[in-house]
Amino acid sequence: MSVRTTSGRAVARHGWPQALVAVAAGMIAMGVVAALGLWAAGATDLPDNAYPRVVAATVVTAVGGTVEMKGDAGGLAESAADLTVIPLSVTLVGALVTAAGFLRPLRHRAVTGARELASWAARLAVLWLLALLGLSQFARQDFKISLGDDTIGDIGDLFGVSPKVGFRTDVPLTLFFGLLWLVGVLVLALLVARGAPLPPRLLRFQESVRPAAYAMVALLLACVALGVVIGVVVALTRGHARETLAVILLGLPNLMWLALTVGLGATWEGRVDGPFGLPMPHVLDEVLRGSETTDLNLSTLSEYDSRVWWLLVVTAVLVLAAAFVMAARSPSRMRAWQHAVHMAVALALTVLMICLVARISAHYGLSVLGIGDLGGDLGGELLLEPRLWTALGLALAWGLVAGFIGGLAARPVQRR
Incomplete structure (x- = not known):
């Protein structure tokens, strides 16, 4: 250059x-x-x-x-x-x-x-x-x-x-x-x-777009970093180090960003049948295992492990922190309601992205001389899809509340 x-x-x-x-x-x-x-x-x-x-x-x-x-x-x-x-x-x-x-x-x-x-x-x-x-x-x-x-x-x-x-x-x-x-x-x-x-024509948009975009990327990376810590602890205390490493290196954001949407209250639908399965956490496989489609949310997960409700607390802390970061990087003349709108739109777009990229579909079927079924006995199926509009509505609500609180909390540190 x-x-x-x-x-x-x-x-x-x-x-x-x-x-x-x-x-x-x-x-x-x-x-x-x-x-x-x-x-x-x-x-x-x-x-x-x-x-x-x-x-x-x-x-x-x-x-x-x-x-x-x-x-x-x-x-x-x-x-x-x-x-x-x-x-x-x-x-x-x-x-x-x-x-x-x-x-x-x-x-x-x-x-x-x-x-x-x-x-x-x-x-x-x-x-x-x-x-x-x-x-x-x-x-x-x-x-x-x-x-x-x-x-x-x-x-x-x-x-x-x-x-x-x-x-x-x-x-x-x-x-x-x-x-x-x-x-x-x-x-x-x-x-x-x-x-x-x-380019000069786009400079007027950076005050409203860049802080929100930065906050959402920071939120997603924070979820992944938290997942790495959890994975290392699991590998050191419960064994299965190689399996845990495979999950970290291949699908950790799949799990952690899914957990973020579930913590917001979203519902996913899925089922696990046959040899397919979700490697970790085991509670996901327990909820989805069966031939019928099952809802995956805080309520169904808590039936197998009550500690899942901590996911709601962690999600609230992460979203509020992201809202604070967004407001702190925004011009001081912006009002709290403007931060709320920016956060709502940004969080909704982030959840939309997660819903589009984190869905899973896997199927294998075999039939020999009419024995077996392409969709059943000699095969398996793994399906996980979100209820999109519910997830987006919850993201908008969370964003409005968190953005307003973050805007008020960041006033002492906002730049001119």
């Missing part, structure tokens, strides 16, 4: 090498986290040297890519499989590293031109799409499924049935959603970082 001076103002030039470093850093960071998480989960034991391809598929799904599950059991059998889940630990690491690489050449500046900013983002986007295209071509694998040692296994051996399940990347959808993911990360980075330069 070279710098020239015009009328006393430094203007940065962002070249392809800087863009390559930023994209490579984000991809490598996600690959390392995914590889370590899958290693802890035991994925290195997968047959046919599938481990690197599973790592690539995990990175693809982490940035919004689409990985399709396909089953093949020959002419005498049927199989079906699908999996929809985002490893948000990998996503979070990739977003933080990529955002840092995007912002680094822009630091120490107050204003930037829209053309310059778009040109820098376009370079990142081109290299990002090329990297995603390479990962998409690599992320494909087939696995053979054992029928077991019972009657079904004997029938399968007799007729030479060899059921397989594999995954392939939907390249066009992966490139489309991967690009949307990158755009979202870059826009959020500009909104959150106080020192990031903006």
Whole structure:
């Protein structure tokens, strides 16, 4: 990157090498986290040297890519499989590293031109799409499924049935959603970082948008940090260190952001049937286990563990702290009701994001000579989806109250 001076103002030039470093850093960071998480989960034991391809598929799904599950059991059998889940630990690491690489050449500046900013983002986007295209071509694998040692296994051996399940990347959808993911990360980075330069026409929005965006990111990161502490304590006191590490490296935000919405009073619907399950905490699996869809909220969780009500207290503290941070970073001329509105909108958008990315759907079914059911006995299902409008309404209510209280509490520390 070279710098020239015009009328006393430094203007940065962002070249392809800087863009390559930023994209490579984000991809490598996600690959390392995914590889370590899958290693802890035991994925290195997968047959046919599938481990690197599973790592690539995990990175693809982490940035919004689409990985399709396909089953093949020959002419005498049927199989079906699908999996929809985002490893948000990998996503979070990739977003933080990529955002840092995007912002680094822009630091120490107050204003930037829209053309310059778009040109820098376009370079990142081109290299990002090329990297995603390479990962998409690599992320494909087939696995053979054992029928077991019972009657079904004997029938399968007799007729030479060899059921397989594999995954392939939907390249066009992966490139489309991967690009949307990158755009979202870059826009959020500009909104959150106080020192990031903006085009002159957008400067008037920074006083109302940036404090709220920063507070929401801080809230989400605080939830993840709290989850890391809990995970370390669980690993040290109750064992299962490797399983806990896998959860931390692959799906900790999935659990902690789900807990945040539940603490706000939201309800999720789901069920766990067959070999699928939720690794931790065990109470989630107990509530959802069964063939019927079950509500997941503070009430149903407390039936299995009364300590769940502490989640309400922790959530209240975190949301109030976020509201205080938002108000403290806002101009002192803003009134309490304005803080309440900003907090309500920001928290509702945050909960909407969680509801969209934390949902889970997994299914596998097998039928041999009509024995078994594609949706039942020889398969399994894991489903977890939010009641969206209820969650958004609760987020608005919490945001209004917390924003008003935070605005009043932050008056002594607000800047001019």
